[in-house]
Amino acid sequence: MSAILEIKELSKTYAGGFKALSKINLEIQEGEIFALLGPNGAGKTTLIGIICGILNLSSGSVTVDGFDIHSDYKRARSLIGLVPQELATDTFESVWNAVTFSRGLFGKQPNPGLIEDILKKLSLWDKKDSRILELSGGMKRRVMIAKALSHEPKILFLDEPTAGVDVELRKAMWQQVADLRASGVTIILTTHYIEEAEEMADRIGVINNGKIIITEDKKTLVQKLGKKSLSIELEQPLISVPDSLKGYSINLSDSGYRLEFEYDSRGDGGVSAILEHIVSSGLRVKNLSTQESSLEQIFVELVNQ
Amino acid sequence: MNYQAIKSIYKFEMNRAFRTVGQSIISPVISTTLYFVVFGAAMGGENEYMAGVPYGAFIVPGLMMMTVLTTSVSNASFGIYFPQYSGTIYEILSAPISFVEVLLGYVGAAASKSVIIGLIILLTSTFFVPFEIKYPIYMLGFLILTAITFSMLGFIIGIWADGFEKLQVIPLLVITPLSFLGGSFYSINILPEFWQKVSMLNPVVYLISGFRWSFYGVAEVSLWVSLTMILGFLTICFFTVAWIFKTGYRLKN
Numbered sequence: 001m002s003a004i005l006e007i008k009e010l011s012k013t014y015a016g017g018f019k020a021l022s023k024i025n026l027e028i029q030e031g032e033i034f035a036l037l038g039p040n041g042a043g044k045t046t047l048i049g050i051i052c053g054i055l056n057l058s059s060g061s062v063t064v065d066g067f068d069i070h071s072d073y074k075r076a077r078s079l080i081g082l083v084p085q086e087l088a089t090d091t092f093e094s095v096w097n098a099v100t101f102s103r104g105l106f107g108k109q110p111n112p113g114l115i116e117d118i119l120k121k122l123s124l125w126d127k128k129d130s131r132i133l134e135l136s137g138g139m140k141r142r143v144m145i146a147k148a149l150s151h152e153p154k155i156l157f158l159d160e161p162t163a164g165v166d167v168e169l170r171k172a173m174w175q176q177v178a179d180l181r182a183s184g185v186t187i188i189l190t191t192h193y194i195e196e197a198e199e200m201a202d203r204i205g206v207i208n209n210g211k212i213i214i215t216e217d218k219k220t221l222v223q224k225l226g227k228k229s230l231s232i233e234l235e236q237p238l239i240s241v242p243d244s245l246k247g248y249s250i251n252l253s254d255s256g257y258r259l260e261f262e263y264d265s266r267g268d269g270g271v272s273a274i275l276e277h278i279v280s281s282g283l284r285v286k287n288l289s290t291q292e293s294s295l296e297q298i299f300v301e302l303v304n305q
Numbered sequence: 306m307n308y309q310a311i312k313s314i315y316k317f318e319m320n321r322a323f324r325t326v327g328q329s330i331i332s333p334v335i336s337t338t339l340y341f342v343v344f345g346a347a348m349g350g351e352n353e354y355m356a357g358v359p360y361g362a363f364i365v366p367g368l369m370m371m372t373v374l375t376t377s378v379s380n381a382s383f384g385i386y387f388p389q390y391s392g393t394i395y396e397i398l399s400a401p402i403s404f405v406e407v408l409l410g411y412v413g414a415a416a417s418k419s420v421i422i423g424l425i426i427l428l429t430s431t432f433f434v435p436f437e438i439k440y441p442i443y444m445l446g447f448l449i450l451t452a453i454t455f456s457m458l459g460f461i462i463g464i465w466a467d468g469f470e471k472l473q474v475i476p477l478l479v480i481t482p483l484s485f486l487g488g489s490f491y492s493i494n495i496l497p498e499f500w501q502k503v504s505m506l507n508p509v510v511y512l513i514s515g516f517r518w519s520f521y522g523v524a525e526v527s528l529w530v531s532l533t534m535i536l537g538f539l540t541i542c543f544f545t546v547a548w549i550f551k552t553g554y555r556l557k558n
Contacts, residue, residue, distance in 0.1 A: 053399045
């Protein structure tokens with residue numbers, strides 16, 4: 001895979017002096033789904049806004065499929081589709097007209113067949129003649145996706161695509177995103193729902209205070225930064241951790257009924273040895289369970305560092 | 306040139322006008338007809354003349370120009386302000402279009418609407434007074450040029466405005482008074498000398514004078530001065546819009 005989006009040393013300072021982005025370096029590979037995670041005000045929307053041409057950058061450079069977003073902005077923008085966070089729609093227009101308008105705006109010849117196909121895939125076909133103000137929030141969100149897809153982008157930015165969307169529709173959208181990727185579209189999404197990133201993304205980037213903290217393959221990220229914990233429930237309570245286990249970082253909890261051990265998720269971290277020690281110490285085990293840290297826990301730890 | 310984008314914006318804006326046909330077309334026609342009835346019929350009797358032209362016929366170009374000025378500004382300012390207000394401006398900013406293409410779409414549509422309204426007023430006037438157009442090509446040229454220039458001014462106002470009140474300020478407090486005082490209903494030659502000189506500071510005087518010349522061959526100022534003024538104003542507006550898009554003033558942070 002080659003990089004379809006290259007961001008180099010990108011910084012953004014607003015007129016009021018607020019530094020929203022600081023020397024961002026990022027490469028997005030063609031055909032991947034990249035999830036950009038970050039707390040509110042981290043700089044996600046600013047970053048997307050700059051790439052798409054909605055905001056001016058202060059320094060650095062961005063190229064889309066090799067085209068600079070300033071010197072070659074027409075070619076760069078023609079490759080990009082954007083679904084912004086805010087539900088901004090032409091309220092008095094019909095769904096059909098609004099989507100057709102978007103296609104024309106990107107210089108594409110009318111293609112009613114394609115628009116029909118998009119609207120059908122997004123379950124909007126029966127609403128094509130309805131005015132947008134008559135639609136529900138979820139439908140408006142889908143209209144915005146239809147508008148972004150109408151000009152056949154190579155890269156699709158989804159800024160909080162499922163914000164305010166019910167669970168059923170959210171899962172349907174995940175499927176649509178998967179279908180888009182299968183058709184060769186590169187997808188960059190920001191989300192507050194870590195579950196969403198976990199479900200869809202190939203690679204994850206975490207941004208905080210205008211800086212990219214980490215970009216990593218999703219599985220590698222969980223392996224690298226994730227923790228596992230082993231919880232051993234005992235039949236008889238202990239007063240203290242047995243001497244044979246004191247070499248390990250084991251905590252005693254639940255009034256002495258539970259031994260808890262946290263270890264790196266890449267290996268067993270000594271689990272086998274601990275279990276052997278427990279057996280040899282004559283302790284009777286009632287139950288045993290392991291837990292792996294979720295992407296959400298990793299994310300929270302990263303942004304709190 | 307992204308012709309498809311220009312066509313899309315133009316079509317979208319024209320659809321908006323036809324969707325709100327009462328607001329866009331009928332109301333200026335009704336209000337202008339009222340002006341015509343009041344000023345033309347009540348104040349100008351059959352034997353009243355202004356600059357050698359029967360008064361009823363004399364005010365036709367003024368009425369047309371006054372409406373074209375205000376509707377051009379209103380249409381274009383609302384056309385670009387509404388996407389800003391609703392947030393759909395993101396689509397214009399992220400599309401592969403240059404400022405010239407954006408201008409051609411929005412200003413083209415606003416100017417078209419104004420020209421249509423101007424011609425409807427012209428047609429309506431024929432029901433009230435007999436008149437002739439001595440130089441129809443010049444008349445059309447003046448009409449189109451004025452509509453484009455003031456639509457461009459409206460476009461600038463629409464970007465500058467950060468509320469609906471500001472959208473109304475310039476048409477109500479600047480354009481309408483300038484039109485009234487610019488010779489829509491009288492020849493500035495009938496004013497005392499001092500006020501004639503003051504009137505020359507009003508750019509609308511040159512527009513109405515040139516436009517009236519195309520009807521009756523009489524003008525308060527030279528045709529070429531009128532043309533130079535309007536082209537100069539058009540150039541200023543064009544470079545202002547170019548600057549707005551270059552710097553992102555009010556459009557991009």
